[in-house]
Amino acid sequence: MSKEMSGAAMxxxxxxxxxxxxxxxxxxxxxLPIYDAIFQQNFVKHVLVRQEGGAAHAAxxxxxxxxxxxxxxxxxxxxxxxxxTGLTDALMxxxxxxxxxxxxxxxLIGSDAFQECDTVGITRHCTKxxxxxxxxxxxxxxxxxxxxxxxxGRPGPVVIxxxxxxxxxxxxxxxxxxIQHKTYRPRLKxxxxxxxxxxxxxxxxxxxxxxxxxxxxxxxxxxxxxxRELAELTGFPVTSTLMGLGAYPASGKNWLGMxxxxxxxxxNNAMHGCDLMIAVGSRFDDRIxxxxxxxxxxxxxIHIDIDPSSINKNVKVDLGIVGDCAHALEDMAxxxxxxxxxxxxxxxxxxWKQIDHWREKKSLAYKPSKTTIKPQHAVQRLYELTKGRxxxxxxxxxxxxxxxxxxxxxxxxxxxxxxxGLGTMGYGLPAAIGAQMAHPKALVVDIAGxxxxxxxxxxxxxxxxxxxxxxxxILNNQYMGMVRQWQELLHGGRYAESYTDSLPDFVKxxxxxxxxxxxxxxxxxxxRAIQEMIDTPNAVIFDCVVEGQENCxxxxxxxxAHNDMILADLSDDAGIxxxxxxxxxxxxxx
Amino acid sequence: MNAPSPAxxxxxxxxxxxxxxxxxxxxxLSVLVDNEPGVLARVVGLFSGRGYNIESLTVAEVAHGEHxxxxxxxxxxxxxAIEQISHQLERIVPVHKVTDLTVTGRAxxxxxxxxxxxxxxxNRADALRLADAFRARVVDAxxxxxxxxxxxxxxxxxxxVELMRPIGLVEFSRxxxxxxxxxxxxx
Ligand SMILES: Cc1ncc(C[n+]2csc(CCOP(=O)(O)OP(=O)(O)O)c2C)c(N)n1
Numbered sequence: 001m002s003k004e005m006s007g008a009a010m011x012x013x014x015x016x017x018x019x020x021x022x023x024x025x026x027x028x029x030x031x032l033p034i035y036d037a038i039f040q041q042n043f044v045k046h047v048l049v050r051q052e053g054g055a056a057h058a059a060x061x062x063x064x065x066x067x068x069x070x071x072x073x074x075x076x077x078x079x080x081x082x083x084x085t086g087l088t089d090a091l092m093x094x095x096x097x098x099x100x101x102x103x104x105x106x107x108l109i110g111s112d113a114f115q116e117c118d119t120v121g122i123t124r125h126c127t128k129x130x131x132x133x134x135x136x137x138x139x140x141x142x143x144x145x146x147x148x149x150x151x152x153g154r155p156g157p158v159v160i161x162x163x164x165x166x167x168x169x170x171x172x173x174x175x176x177x178x179i180q181h182k183t184y185r186p187r188l189k190x191x192x193x194x195x196x197x198x199x200x201x202x203x204x205x206x207x208x209x210x211x212x213x214x215x216x217x218x219x220x221x222x223x224x225x226x227x228r229e230l231a232e233l234t235g236f237p238v239t240s241t242l243m244g245l246g247a248y249p250a251s252g253k254n255w256l257g258m259x260x261x262x263x264x265x266x267x268n269n270a271m272h273g274c275d276l277m278i279a280v281g282s283r284f285d286d287r288i289x290x291x292x293x294x295x296x297x298x299x300x301x302i303h304i305d306i307d308p309s310s311i312n313k314n315v316k317v318d319l320g321i322v323g324d325c326a327h328a329l330e331d332m333a334x335x336x337x338x339x340x341x342x343x344x345x346x347x348x349x350x351x352w353k354q355i356d357h358w359r360e361k362k363s364l365a366y367k368p369s370k371t372t373i374k375p376q377h378a379v380q381r382l383y384e385l386t387k388g389r390x391x392x393x394x395x396x397x398x399x400x401x402x403x404x405x406x407x408x409x410x411x412x413x414x415x416x417x418x419x420x421g422l423g424t425m426g427y428g429l430p431a432a433i434g435a436q437m438a439h440p441k442a443l444v445v446d447i448a449g450x451x452x453x454x455x456x457x458x459x460x461x462x463x464x465x466x467x468x469x470x471x472x473x474i475l476n477n478q479y480m481g482m483v484r485q486w487q488e489l490l491h492g493g494r495y496a497e498s499y500t501d502s503l504p505d506f507v508k509x510x511x512x513x514x515x516x517x518x519x520x521x522x523x524x525x526x527x528r529a530i531q532e533m534i535d536t537p538n539a540v541i542f543d544c545v546v547e548g549q550e551n552c553x554x555x556x557x558x559x560x561a562h563n564d565m566i567l568a569d570l571s572d573d574a575g576i577x578x579x580x581x582x583x584x585x586x587x588x589x590x
Numbered sequence: 591m592n593a594p595s596p597a598x599x600x601x602x603x604x605x606x607x608x609x610x611x612x613x614x615x616x617x618x619l620s621v622l623v624d625n626e627p628g629v630l631a632r633v634v635g636l637f638s639g640r641g642y643n644i645e646s647l648t649v650a651e652v653a654h655g656e657h658x659x660x661x662x663x664x665x666x667x668x669x670x671a672i673e674q675i676s677h678q679l680e681r682i683v684p685v686h687k688v689t690d691l692t693v694t695g696r697a698x699x700x701x702x703x704x705x706x707x708x709x710x711x712x713n714r715a716d717a718l719r720l721a722d723a724f725r726a727r728v729v730d731a732x733x734x735x736x737x738x739x740x741x742x743x744x745x746x747x748x749x750x751v752e753l754m755r756p757i758g759l760v761e762f763s764r765x766x767x768x769x770x771x772x773x774x775x776x777x
Contacts, residue, residue, distance in 0.1 A: 120627075120628055121628075121631070124628065124631060124632055124635055125635055125639055128683070129683040129684075130628075132627065132628075134627075149683055181683075182624060182684075182686075183623075183624055183683065183684050183685055183686045184683045184684075307681065308677045308680065308681075309674060309677035309678050309680070309681055311677075312670060312673065312674070313674055316670065
């Protein structure tokens with residue numbers, strides 16, 4: 001059954017058939033036929049962003065909070081180039097996106113036509129795959145294939161570049177059939193023999209740790225359930241990367257907190273001192289490993305990942321298992337039971353004792369204040385006042401992002417959206433808009449910094465147009481705090497260009513965008529102000545004036561190992577000279 | 591500030607060392623790809639983007655009906671890096687198959703070169719004699735020049751070119767390596 005229609009109509013038809021209800025986009029000359037087709041139907045809702053970069057991050061927020069593919073639609077030339085940051089962000093964090101770009105008509109390609117750019121050339125390095133559609137006959141296949149490639153295996157962004165003449169051309173549309181791609185066949189089921197080997201290693205382990213990542217989230221909620229089950233079965237401790245938060249609940253008894261550069265003392269020391277590391281959907285990123293040649297020196301390592309190239313990339317492992325996390329975890333739990341495996345209870349008890357000893361360091365402690373709001377305290381209060389609710393948290397990039405990860409305790413997957421791999425300032429507000437579109441009734445909060453929020457502040461207009469009640473909770477320290485922290489630690493406190501001068505009046509800014517503005521600088525008033533934010537039915541910009549020069553701890557300085565952490569100095573004297581701790585080689589790292 | 595290290599230290603895993611310390615090796619990879627636009631750019635871009643090097647690269651369609659091309663790449667790096675390169679290549683959506691011919695062994699590697707030599711008298715005779723010894727064919731001749739066509743291992747071509755240099759080497763063009771495994775099986 002194939003119907004004759006224009007290329008533009010096919011695009012809308014394919015979106016429907018793929019179950020896409022929301023598209024984030026911005027019109028222009030090269031996509032007018034598609035906009036015309038969208039105008040004439042009611043199934044696919046189009047959300048007009050205010051800059052194409054916002055569309056990409058909004059689609060990411062939508063995707064990450066739903067597990068579905070995020071879709072964006074932009075015009076040729078500048079429309080396409082504006083999406084490059086978001087596409088790269090999605091590639092780094094394995095977020096499924098389909099980005100449809102308009103292109104100049106086929107006969108003008110290569111002539112430096114108005115708003116022509118080599119979109120497939122430019123995006124080749126920041127997509128999982130991309131297509132230039134040369135003929136309307138290819139369009140239905142490419143559209144369906146793009147959704148399959150974006151969402152299967154290790155998810156990622158896919159670009160479809162559609163010249164304007166192809167949008168006008170008539171052709172036969174066909175619905176998606178069971179796609180068997182000619183070359184692309186990701187492996188989902190792990191080799192059972194390897195799982196058996198893994199389970200044996202786990203039963204022998206004396207100091208095991210689960211090190212989980214974004215792959216568990218990408219694998220779907222069932223993977224998180226299975227992870228919880230396996231942690232319960234084995235009694236092993238669990239830590240997670242920034243991207244993996246929520247897969248194992250922060251209230252769970254096996255939880256060590258986040259690991260890595262700003263991870264907890266117990267998580268990083270457990271990684272350093274373990275004798276068996278079970279990496280699940282995590283990729284041994286440099287923020288996680290610290291100094292590579294001192295990374296977990298005494299452990300055997302099992303690595304489960306859907307992407308074979310992730311295995312042995314940065315850290316050589318003893319047992320690499322290629323497959324989807326949910327499949328692997330399911331097989332592990334099943335074999336653990338059916339083969340009557342038992343953890344080494346005695347050894348495990350000693351290991352937990354050691355972990356409790358590390359916990360006593362209270363590495364997330366900070367000096368409280370009665371006069372200024374401590375940023376950590378602000379996140380803690382936000383958590384306490386929102387924890388019972390249906391809440392989604394996004395962030396920008398900087399200290400506030402780390403404080404959000406440390407002090408907001410995630411209990412469920414898909415509730416936490418942050419730019420991990422690329423570290424893109426400006427991600428949080430559009431991502432919150434995407435999440436709010438997908439979950440209109442939920443409380444969506446962008447925990448922001450005063451510098452980052454200005455990178456995509458124009459999206460407040462989008463929030464207004466669609467009446468999206470997103471809450472922007474700015475930890476306003478008047479600095480690019482993370483930059484300032486590094487300058488304090490590594491560049492003699494010379495704060496070159498990191499003071500955020502000339503900030504707007506955020507309360508007035510909120511009003512200008514038809515939102516509600518709140519400012520709070522008094523710790524005693526904080527709870528009331530946060531409650532006001534929660535109770536406000538429309539969008540809010542909350543200017544939370546916090547301690548200006550607070551540093552984010554604990555911290556593994558660049559070039560150092562996991563057991564070389566720096567903790568916050570809680571005494572009243574001058575503080576630690578971290579500059580003296582980091583050597584020249586570390587200073588050259590990022 | 592250091593953590594008390596947990597006692598007692600177990601014997602270290604044989605694989606706990608960091609990567610990138612072992613020696614560089616040259617490997618020949620055969621990559622079957624769907625011959626769609628941009629696929630070569632993706633393959634080459636992968637090498638430049640991730641800092642791998644390409645010593646030789648050849649590409650041609652090998653199955654016209656199915657639009658399958660075969661890319662032969664010679665690259666160098668430590669074994670771990672080569673393994674990583676193979677996996678990264680496999681990740682490219684239109685890639686069918688990647689085979690490391692150096693690991694599977696027993697591959698035949700050949701290159702074709704055309705070598706232009708200019709000279710008179712004694713030099714002409716020398717050039718012809720050497721060409722004969724290398725089984726090179728004369729494909730163009732003038733009163734003062736020859737173009738030789740030669741196939742063989744890259745080493746053989748290097749040697750030939752070096753011998754022609756003092757005689758009057760003008761320029762040469764070589765194809766890069768094509769490679770195939772021995773025996774009846776496909777790669
Ligand atoms: C687009 C982009 N540009 C630059 C950076 C580098 N950078 C990382 S954190 C940071 C400062 C962020 O400041 P702010 O948003 O105020 O957050 P804070 O660290 O103060 O919480 C900068 C500039 C980045 N991550 N992204």
